[in-house]
Amino acid sequence: MWNMYKKQKLLGFILSRQWRDTADGINLSFWVSTEQGPVHILIDRQQAVCFVRRSNELKVDASVQRKPLELRTFDHEAVDGLYFPQQRQLNTLREHLAYNKQQLLESEIKPTERYLMERFITASVEISGDAIQREGYLEFINPVMKPAEYEPEFNVVSLDIETEDLRGKLYSIAVTSNDVEVVFMNKDEPERHKGNGNIHWCYSERDVLQQFFQWMKQHDPDVIIGWNVVAFDLDFLQWKCKQLHLPFDIGRGNKRDSKNAGGASSYQNSAILTPQVSGQLYIARIPGRVVLDGITCLRGAFYSFESFALDHVAEQLLGRKKLISEDKNNAQSGGVPLDKLNEIRRQYQEDPVALAEYNLEDCRLVADIFEKTDMLSFSIQRAKMTGLAIDRQGGSTAAFDNLYLPRLHRQGYVAPDIGSQLNTKTSPGGYVMDSLPGLYENVLVLDFKSLYPSIIRTFKIDPMGLAEGLSQHHLDDTIPGFLEAEFSREKHILPDIVTRLWQQRDEAKKENNKPLSYAIKIIMNSFYGVLGSSGCRFFNPQLASSITMRGHEIIQTSKELIEQQGYSVIYGDTDSVFVLLGEGKERSECQSIGEQLQTILNVWWKQHLLDEFDIESNLEIEFETHYLRFLMPTIRGAETGSKKRYAGMIQTGADENSEKLMVFKGLETVRTDWTPLAREFQQELYKRIFNNQPYEEYISETHDALINGELDHKLTYTKRLRRPLESYTSTQPPQVKAARKMKNPGRKIQYVITLNGPEPIESLDSIPDYQHYVDKQLAPVADSILYFLGTTFEKITARQLDVFG
Template sequence: MAAEVSLLIQSKGFVLTRQSRDVRGTTEITLWVSTDDGPAKLVVQGDKPVCFIRQQDQAQAEQLLRQAGIAADWKSLPMKNFRHEPMTACYCTSVKDSLQVSQYLTPEGIEAYEADIRLADRFLMERFIRGGIAFSGVKQQRNGYQDFTQVKAKSADYKPVLSVVSLDIECSEKGVLYSVGLHSNTDSRVIMVGNPEEVKEAAPWIEWVESEKALLLALETWFEQFDPDIVIGWNVIDFDFRLLLRRAEWNGLSLRIGRGRQTPHWRQSTQNPQQGFLTLPGRVVLDGIDTLKTATYNFRSWSLESVSRELLGEGKAIHNAHDRMAEINHMYRHDKLSLARYNLQDCKLVSRIFEHTHLLDFAIERSRLTGVELDRVGGSVAAFTNLYLPQLHRAGYVAPNLESENWIASPGGYVMDSKPGLYQSVLVLDFKSLYPSIIRSFRIDPLGLVEGLLLKEGKEDDQAIAGFRGGRFHRKRHFLPQMIEELWAARDQAKREGEKAFSQALKIIMNSFYGVLGSSGCRFFDHRLASSITMRGHEIMKTTRELIEAKGYEVIYGDTDSTFVSLKTAHSAKQADTIGKELVAYINQWWRDHLRETYNLESALELEYETHYHQFLMPTIRGQETGSKKRYAGLVVKGDQEEIVFKGLETVRTDWTALAQNFQQALYHKVFHAQDVEDYVRQYVEDTRSGKHDALLVYRKRLRRNLSEYQKNVPPHVRAARMADEVNQKAGRSLQYQNGGWIEYVITLNGPEPIEAQQSPIDYEHYVDKQLKPVADGILPFIGKYFEEITAPQLGLF
């Protein structure tokens, strides 16, 4: 029966995946879209890849490409580069040819501008399509989706409801598949190699298959039947899918789990052999670790066990990798029901983490704001390019290419020398999104710089605004200030309406713009741009300090956008709040007046009263009298609730033991509450030496290189890892630490030893000297006490 064909159907949807390729001598862009009527495949044919060449180079470029057998169409445009040279467009007929243009022109000194922008990305960005898409075309109904050809598309405001499955595999140490867990709102099951007779109780949620090949075929059937938009997992690309594709190849299968029964494509990163990228047509694969990092989450450990315990308060029963492998093998042979439960539990944990953190909502909102793919890791440069490039073209400019060899560093954020001490009543005043507000206030913008530099000196008042390091910015011709203003307003609205995922996406995007402009990986990098932001920030922070001290208070520290103000004496919460609000109102008004009078600009600078620390410690650099930076602790009291905030100190560092962290938290509590500390310090040291705190002595550190690469300097965690793998080798187990990873170890009388193979007695004096003493020395001298005096043996009286 012939498929039904309809003409010129119009619809809306959300872009899931995008690819471009050459088909029969022309280009083809394929967009998979989620719509209210189900998945749709949009095919755009004949869209030509384009790059831009200086008009003066056109004749030579035409000859070079013709000699290389590359057919190209040329079109003069009313566009210029940032050096104001007229440009011409070079259109290729195939993606393959477009990828070779730079290879033939660059060696001859001819620059091909924007040649690196992929065809599908350009198609979407030039139409301002950011996730939401309106399209029309000829529709043909296929099995499970609608197929559109002759597609026309434009942007649309569309928020999708996407179906999600959490996937996790269990396998042997050699990678042979035991089972695949799948958890979604419509189905939750484990596909397992075995038979139901091996299980004593009924388990209808287990789908039994007779072989690994049958398992992979059942997985194909599941994807075709339940058809999820999103696949989530933990390390799901570099482990689960990598192994699934490897086992499919071994079994002679293609693993057709993409939409339209297409096959996944996995490719390894050229920069990181441990990282891969997956293309799954019609579906998006989101790795939990990468997506959390993109949303700016941070954890001591990125294992599913650790993250789920921190976020959800629950985890898995198996911790050690070798115990885990041995236990999985044992369960597969003797207790398949327990293995299936364990497999499905991992799937459910990942689903709950995504739900708890609203990660999918975050990814959707980021895509709707910037147009980057849902699964794009990081992506700040891509987001900026998507937003900025189409506007730049409409202003008559072609974007520059990367020129990292000419990269000049810009100053970092302002960090003031601190004044060490133990203080009462310290206020923290923060500039809200300082760098974005500087961009808004002083019109800092790539196009604004290009146009501003055209203006004659002395025209600053009515046409240009002076920046730093020779930067000058046009007052009217710019895009970035307006972009930030719109994002800022949207974020304020999102916060008012409690849309956390949307607010977080907006914050990350807005704050990334400075980082992008200061990155050599961005085509718009110019040290005059980045320096005009950071050096203006220095000026603002220094002036703000002078304004505060002129009011009779003491600024004891400043860091990027935060100013720490000592009120000099103890103040109640109400008194401190009053002073904080008065200072903020005064300084904001001062900046409004200053920018209006000096630059004829409206200020977007907004200082906020952030925190009142009732007690505050600014420590010295260890072993010195100089004040430290980015390290402090303070006591915050809100009603009946108290909290000690630690910044940069041992309590919040992953390379310190729980022994030191517990000691620090209790010791600081006592000092901040003016309680006696000597008995506590003495007893804690005594308990450590007697073995009462042995469970707290574990160091946990990451091996950032392969074990064999540590040659000259061999730190303790490397020595422990080598010992662990020597034990693994003798036990006939796979080596665990050769390619990096995390190692847990203790310091013994014979040096560092891994906790899974500890053989020697603990070196308690190491922990007293290297963990407890530095913590105590950070605070005790400020109250006239010293660790060595407190812990020295007591002399008896005769």
């Protein structure tokens, strides 16, 4: 039963989007979260659209309409629009013309994405029209959709399952949401396990799944979160449903059509697991619900961990661990790690209540990680800024299209297809200055705030602006770039987008909206990478070079200006310069000098750009950091200064007694492919030297402890296999040799170098090669700083041996 409502107007947030071909055209389906509950939107009789040059006498099917349009290419050729009744017709034509990607324009854009972007809708939307009350949701058919400002309040469920193995028996499904915690436990005799209110004892796998699906329908979440939830949990549940001939009834709505690869054939409320472009990540398409995987979300927000295992991330962020941990059985002291899978099997047979608690705790850990990192808010803000689906990670080129294309069309242009550009020139990367190696006191870092976005704003760097600039005959009306580029002073799009984002970020900072501020920063900083990527439809070396080479010029000129003030610049990296003040200066004096240099540079650039180009400067350099002590090491085995590798010590507060912190960049202590021994040794050694504390005895004690076998628990290397193990034929790096000795090697290999070569930690049979760790771990770390103190690791340890010789 349903009721018709007259002219509803609702605000909401788009959760999922799908399309399908029908005999009457393309139908679009959107699920939206609103304050009134879930809303389903159907848009019917749509057409697939692309463009073709008017001079191109391309033959198309009689059902395809070709219309002349008031649009043109960047080469100023007139274009026609091609309108297809079905998306598959456009796809077939694209495949037919794959040998020449220059024939079609904007042919890869999906119907749902074009529908939204041409209305400037990203994620928040206003819906106006007649609403039909369905069971559990409202439905609109062909409503008016407009962009809006709306902050959703999602109903979120954390999901985790426990199984016998990857394709075995389903033990349990746990879900948590706010104060609700439930475990659906598969035990044959549930009457024996009464008295646990949050455990639903089930008679079979089928019973578990059916009770779980019923709970999902009643609780009706907008968002499902988990850890590896798509590639494992949902994938397993979908497989189990197929095995038991059950519908994978996890989505909203009542349709149960067949699975498809891209949303093209039919709608369904089953999860669709499809590989991302990389071929390694998976996404779940569930009508009416969003699935956010904790691992991909954290990586998408540029979090970095030695391991993205839930146990490790939870310990780092929350100070908690899983209830069954692989290192729980003395692994840290060299014992055999607990076989987690066997322990899960044991608990299922002997203590299912404990397994249920373990299952629930994993859900809690994921929910608490999302809360700790504010990851849901970050995902919401990113979707609102870019127009990408909230569960889509990466996608910077698609985000650029969403922001840029509708504005380009309003200016009378269409864009080329991806991969159609035939540019052979390349553009350089960011400028990295040769460093002056040394162990210094009082080093200042001056950093250009968002340098590349600032260059785009200031020099009007823009794809359409380049097309306009190159067509203008009066150079007074253009701003010069590099590689003979000229940019229009008046007609441009990207500088205005950056300006608007910049203003929104400033507002977000004022309101202390960290997720929004960070989302905007990531988007702005992605623009250069997009323009410099051949995977972008606007790829052009003139665009990318006009950003990076201008950046080179700005850093080099800033270095010269600083040196004119009597200071030495010991390093520069993309958007920063490192200024040496030297010994004998108080913190307050260093602070004053940093602020003076900041003012001098900002004033100079403002006047110079006005005089040279008649443009307003958006460049802004900031005095960012004062290092009390600073190390710029040499390249290992040489006297040349290294790049992108340094360490420094800062003081956190204004008080002279405030905490001092070590900062490492690119060195062993922040690299996961070095052992815990090397990382901990470097941190403590540098700390002692930077604080003018004795260090020789520490070096000797560490050396002796290693040789005596007291540090065996810190000797593990962790490295990844970059390709399948069997493909390593010509080279045999240590991780490959160790992997060949494992029963079931994965991508991440943990091993120890022994007297018999690399051995995996799961089956250590030999004594560690201590001399290897002395020569390859301790000595290189120590010598990188001892070089500047006139000594070496070998001298210090040999002296110690002489004393006791």
